[in-house]
Amino acid sequence: MSSRPDAKEARAHKLIRKILVATDGSEHAQRALYYAEESALNWNSELIIISVVPPISSLLLPTPGFNIKKYISELENAYQNVLIEAEEHVKRESPEIKTSTQLGKGRPADIIIEIAEKENVDLIVMGSRGYGSITGWILGSTSRHVVEHCTKPILIIK
Numbered sequence: 001m002s003s004r005p006d007a008k009e010a011r012a013h014k015l016i017r018k019i020l021v022a023t024d025g026s027e028h029a030q031r032a033l034y035y036a037e038e039s040a041l042n043w044n045s046e047l048i049i050i051s052v053v054p055p056i057s058s059l060l061l062p063t064p065g066f067n068i069k070k071y072i073s074e075l076e077n078a079y080q081n082v083l084i085e086a087e088e089h090v091k092r093e094s095p096e097i098k099t100s101t102q103l104g105k106g107r108p109a110d111i112i113i114e115i116a117e118k119e120n121v122d123l124i125v126m127g128s129r130g131y132g133s134i135t136g137w138i139l140g141s142t143s144r145h146v147v148e149h150c151t152k153p154i155l156i157i158k
Helices: 004-015 027-043 070-091 108-119 133-139 142-149
Strands: 018-022 046-053 101-105 123-127 156-158
Touching: 018 027, 018 108, 027 046, 027 070, 027 123, 027 156, 046 070, 046 108, 046 123, 070 101, 101 108, 108 123, 123 142, 142 156
Parallel strands: 018 046, 018 123, 046 101, 123 156
Antiparallel strands: none
16 A cells, blocks of 8 residues: 555645635525535634625616615624524534634625735635625625635636
């Protein structure tokens, strides 16, 4: 039996110390979370779970009397709940993983890149698409933008 796989495994442990996973609660993001969790277990890595509250475009406001402050507050709470649920899942299923969460605000791709750089992560895991609809159309593809503008290794999950 060769010692080669052990050497590769040892290098992987040194290479992948921190994994950032971006989630918005969508099906693709859930798959990314599960993959990141398994990877963190395999490599004994720290897992940073982030969610980003996107900016609200005035084009999306339904009526002039719309309560934007209430809407933003509800949106922030919804994204915070996505983070809470993701962290609870990981702590329940894989309590040995060191896990932290961050809630960002702004253009999701830019915030993902910013946090990845700030936290000096070794790998970004994200879904190929999330809850986009018209917001996704206006902002562009988050995963595509991250791939095109980030220097960190990125794993896109379908």
